Amino acid sequence: MPVEPSEGLQILIPWLNINDAHESWLIDGPDFSQCHRQVTSLSPRLKLPLGDANRRRMIPRIRWPLFLVLVLYQSLHSAQAITLDVHNEQSIKDAASTAAWGMMSHYHGNESGQIPGKLPDTWWEGGAMFMTLIQYWHFTGDTTYNDEVTVGMQWQAGEGNYFPSNWSTYLGNDDQMFWGLAAMTAAELQLPDVKDGYSWLSLAQGVFNTQIKRWDTKTCGGGLRWQIWAYEAGYGMKNSISNGGLFQLAARLARYTENATYAEWAEQIWDWSASVPLLSNSSWNVADSTDVDNGCSTQGNNQWTYNYGSYISGAAYMHNYTNGTTSKWTDAVTGLLNVTLDTFFPAKYGGDVMSEVTCEPKQVCNNNEILFKGLLSMWLAFTALLVPATYDGIMPKLQGSAVAAAKSCTGNSNNTCGVRWYPNKWDGWSGLEEQMSVTSILAANLIAMKTDGAPVTASTGGNSTSDPSAGGSDSDADGETIPMAVTTGDRVGAAFLTLALVAVPLGMVGFLILT
Incomplete structure (x- = not known):
């Protein structure tokens, strides 16, 4: 049985198939012996397009050379941070x-x-x-x-x-x-x-x-x-x-x-x-x-x-x-x-x-x-x-x-x-x-x-x-504003609130509810 995602090492790697470019594979478990495709939500507000999320399938064990190539591919395409030198004006401007x-x-x-x-x-x-x-x-x-x-x-x-x-x-x-x-x-x-x-x-x-x-x-x-x-x-x-x-x-x-x-x-x-x-x-x-x-x-x-x-x-x-x-x-x-x-x-x-x-x-x-x-x-x-x-x-x-x-x-x-x-x-x-x-x-x-x-x-x-x-x-x-x-x-504390600010909108809401 594969290790649950929260328990094992998780690595997202792109599936190198030009006809299925948006799919990703999640490798579960410390021995990388099980792989399945799933929707991966990186945050409650962000979902990446990963193709058919409901279809799960098993694939053979990934060999280490291929695995390393895929990990290297992923790192080269996702780990480019904004370049910044806080002591260089142009660098800060470019980063901003x-x-x-x-x-x-x-x-x-x-x-x-x-x-x-x-x-x-x-x-x-x-x-x-x-x-x-x-x-x-x-x-x-x-x-x-x-x-x-x-x-x-x-x-x-x-x-x-x-x-x-x-x-x-x-x-x-x-x-x-x-x-x-x-x-x-x-x-x-x-x-x-x-x-x-x-x-x-x-x-x-x-x-x-x-x-x-x-x-x-x-x-x-x-x-x-x-x-x-x-x-x-x-x-x-x-x-x-x-x-x-x-x-x-x-x-x-x-x-x-x-x-x-x-x-x-x-x-x-x-x-x-x-x-x-x-x-x-x-x-x-x-x-x-x-x-x-x-x-x-x-x-x-x-x-x-x-x-x-x-x-x-x-x-x-x-x-x-x-x-x-x-x-x-x-x-x-x-x-x-x-x-x-x-x-x-x-x-x-x-x-x-x-x-x-x-x-x-x-x-x-x-x-x-x-x-x-x-x-x-x-x-x-x-x-x-x-x-x-x-x-x-x-x-x-x-x-x-x-x-x-x-x-x-x-x-x-x-x-x-x-x-x-x-x-x-x-x-x-x-x-x-x-x-x-x-x-x-x-x-x-x-x-x-x-x-x-x-x-x-x-x-x-x-x-x-x-x-x-x-x-x-x-x-x-003198009329000057x-x-x-x-x-x-x-x-x-003797000033008063402007009642119309509340009364008019409440009346409108009541009218809409009644009608």
């Missing part, structure tokens, strides 16, 4: 280009009949992907994908606030926020505004304006709920990525525009986060979520890279905005960074390779979680530029992770990248998210060569057009 090409092979929004900016089965990842491509262009100078970025981000803009009607009934605050951060990135990195379109800065302002209207002081004294609508699972939670993302967006708007109202909101969001179990300003733990039904007294404490990254990045922008004169932000950057580097760069993997520690060891990461490392990669890179004192601590981590990530890109004979970087080889997983994270970590290493790569402001070269009223605003007595100011009522 390879990973970015793999990422964009999953994007079809630029094809006839497809929807620009929309990815299959997900909306928020489109914002993350375009943000990655803007950062890639900024550091490499490669404009290959700029048209796709511009068209996709304008197409999904909705009414200038990334709340398009096609998706608005199921979006969460974090979904919308990622598109706002992508637009903010476009403004800061000087992607040209679109003639007769929304400016990048106005889109970021539109997201900010719509989200602060959802600031919920009726429960837990403030904070954004994870979900917008009461019928969505997660509406009863307030989570770190929604609040940390809005904190980051407010901090970036404050720095770019020098408008103190944005800075006041950043302060308020930070202080509220620290008043509930989401953020500890003593241990610098960042939890994932807290439950409204428990008065935000408990936490879901799964550790995720992007939660830490959102607060680190926002604190770095506030540190830079205040010219490093406020110990609150200096301490925040230092404390959060220390915990991030200790937690997500495990010593057992050498201490310099990033890992999504909550899901990678058991290989249970979902699509969302796979791209979190890419977000942290770039947020750390910009932190190093905004707070130069952090550069020496961050750079070795980016370099070590890039080297390992490049070695993971040996899949499918076309530099397909995996989820886990620390094995220094492909782990069999494949997808857009894997490519996105590797693109980010590779491009992030270019901060060593592009020391002037820090985000600009309106006074240091940024020329994206401002529209403080975008997406909704208040007006002062301004962002909603933080009032005393906000601080003590």
Whole structure:
């Protein structure tokens, strides 16, 4: 009886028959005495075309010379990693280009009949992907994908606030926020505004304006709920990525525009986060979520890279905005960074390779979680530029992770990248998210060569057009539109939620059910 696949040595070798080119054979058992053909799933999300999966047959013992030839053939055709020298600018650019090409092979929004900016089965990842491509262009100078970025981000803009009607009934605050951060990135990195379109800065302002209207002081004294609508699972939670993302967006708007109202909101969001179990300003733990039904007294404490990254990045922008004169932000950057580097760069993997520690060891990461490392990669890179004192601590981590990530890109004979970087080889997983994270970590290493790569402001070269009223605003007595100011009522919890945001969609849902 053949040894079960989980017990014996397994080697995939291509069946060298030009009429059956997609079949593979799995050799089971330490003596290689039994062979059968089967579907081999390299991950829950990837299945290779292996011909007739239901037909199993026995073949004679493979002789060692033939076996060695086949193994050599397999190694030559699947073990070519992305070449990378982290001390050579062109090498990094070439490596990032390879990973970015793999990422964009999953994007079809630029094809006839497809929807620009929309990815299959997900909306928020489109914002993350375009943000990655803007950062890639900024550091490499490669404009290959700029048209796709511009068209996709304008197409999904909705009414200038990334709340398009096609998706608005199921979006969460974090979904919308990622598109706002992508637009903010476009403004800061000087992607040209679109003639007769929304400016990048106005889109970021539109997201900010719509989200602060959802600031919920009726429960837990403030904070954004994870979900917008009461019928969505997660509406009863307030989570770190929604609040940390809005904190980051407010901090970036404050720095770019020098408008103190944005800075006041950043302060308020930070202080509220620290008043509930989401953020500890003593241990610098960042939890994932807290439950409204428990008065935000408990936490879901799964550790995720992007939660830490959102607060680190926002604190770095506030540190830079205040010219490093406020110990609150200096301490925040230092404390959060220390915990991030200790937690997500495990010593057992050498201490310099990033890992999504909550899901990678058991290989249970979902699509969302796979791209979190890419977000942290770039947020750390910009932190190093905004707070130069952090550069020496961050750079070795980016370099070590890039080297390992490049070695993971040996899949499918076309530099397909995996989820886990620390094995220094492909782990069999494949997808857009894997490519996105590797693109980010590779491009992030270019901060060593592009020391002037820090985000600009309106006074240091940024020329994206401002529209403080975008997406909704208040007006002062003179009719000038301004962002909603933080009032005393906000601080003590006297503000109200906009009931129409929930009532109208619920009425529509009820009508559809009844009819």
